[in-house]
Amino acid sequence: MPKESIEELQYPEYWDKRYGGDDAEADKYDWLRSFSTIRPFLDKHLPPASSNPRILQLGCGNSTLSKDLHDHGYTNQVSIDFSSTVISTMKTKHPNMDWQVMDVRELRFSANHFDVAIDKATLDAMLHGSLWDPPADVKKNVRAYVDEIDRVLKPGGKWLYITWRQPHFIRPLLQRPDFWTLQAEVLADDSGGGGVFEYYGYVMMKLEEAHDAEVVGVEKQEVVP
Secondary structure, three states: OOHHHHHHOOOHHHHHHHHHOOOOOOOOOOOOOOHHHHHHHHHHHOOOHHHOOOEEEEOOOOOOHHHHHHHOOOOOEEEEEOOHHHHHHHHHHOOOOEEEEOOOOOOOOOOOOEEEEEEEOOHHHHOOOOOOOOOHHHHHHHHHHHHHHHHHEEEEEEEEEEEOOOHHHHHHHHOOOOOEEEEEEEEOOOOOOOOOOOEEEEEEEEOOOOOOOOOOOEEOOOOOO
8 A cells, every 4th residue: 555545544534435435345344364263362362251251342343353252252342443434334233232433542441441452453554654663653643552452451451462563563562561461472374375474463461460571472373273
C-alpha cells in the first residue's frame, strides 16, 4: 500500500468506507489467520470457558473470531471497533453478543475490568514508517493503546496479540517489565509448505503487583493446528 493509504488505517473514516461503501469488505474477513489456525494458541493461553472469563476483543472488524469463541463457550465478551459501520453490521448479525463502538486508545471501561484482551492485527493498523525509529504519531498511538490495555486488565490477566510483526520490532513497543511479562511464540505455518512469513503470538501477563519483571524472549515453539 502507498504510504498515505497505510497512514489512513488509524482513522475510523477509512474503515467506515471500507466496510460500508460500494467496495465494502466481504461478509466476513479475517486478517492474518483463521480461527482454526490460531485456536491452538488461544486454547493454550485462554482460561477455560467454564470459568466465564471477561474477554475484550480489540478492533473486532467483521472477523469471525468473537462469534467463534462465543460458540466454544466464551460468552462473556465485549467486541469493540471504532468503525460504527461495522459495529452496526455485527449487531445485526449477532444480536445476542455485545458489540460497542469504541477506540482502543480511549476505552470506556473501569480499571481492572477484563481477564483477557485479544488483538488480531489491530495494533498493526497503527504502525507505519520505519519501526527501527517509529514516527511520532506511531509512538503516541501505541503508547495510548498500551496504556489503556494495562489499565483495563485485571492483575494476572492476559493480552494476546497475533501479528506477522517480528519480535525485534514489537518487543520495544510492548514491553513494560514493571507491569507485565512478555513472551512471544512462533505460530505454525498453515500453508502446508513453509510460508515466507512467520506469524507470532505475543502474550503479556499483567503482574499481581507492579515490580520489575524479566522480559521473556521468543520461544521457537510451533503451535500446531
